[in-house]
Amino acid sequence: PDAQILISTWTNENIDDIAWYSENSQKHSHPIASKQANSLEIFDLSGNVREWTCSKYSPSYNGEESRCSSIKFKHDYVQRGGDWNSKEKQLRTSNRRVNSANYKHKTLGFRLVKIK
Numbered sequence: 001p002d003a004q005i006l007i008s009t010w011t012n013e014n015i016d017d018i019a020w021y022s023e024n025s026q027k028h029s030h031p032i033a034s035k036q037a038n039s040l041e042i043f044d045l046s047g048n049v050r051e052w053t054c055s056k057y058s059p060s061y062n063g064e065e066s067r068c069s070s071i072k073f074k075h076d077y078v079q080r081g082g083d084w085n086s087k088e089k090q091l092r093t094s095n096r097r098v099n100s101a102n103y104k105h106k107t108l109g110f111r112l113v114k115i116k
Helices: none
Strands: 049-055 075-081 096-100
Touching: none
Parallel strands: none
Antiparallel strands: 049 075, 075 096
């Protein structure tokens, strides 16, 4: 029910069609593009694994996160979006978490983009 409005306020996408999350993942990640692409024609942007970014975490969220850090492994990094174990509300790309640079977990990965 709530899933239909969760991904964003500007689309009517059904989350079950485009994302693996706690309600449909069977507690594990899935192969890339095993769900439909979203309205931007991007697969796996929401759910499946959280995105490990190169951005330094900023608690004030002042835009600093949009830039990659120039000092590697000296601070905490941002993780974006949700994963196969996330609740629906955590799947938005604006959802963020923070961990040290050496953190590892089966719900964490990165996203590759293929440009046509």
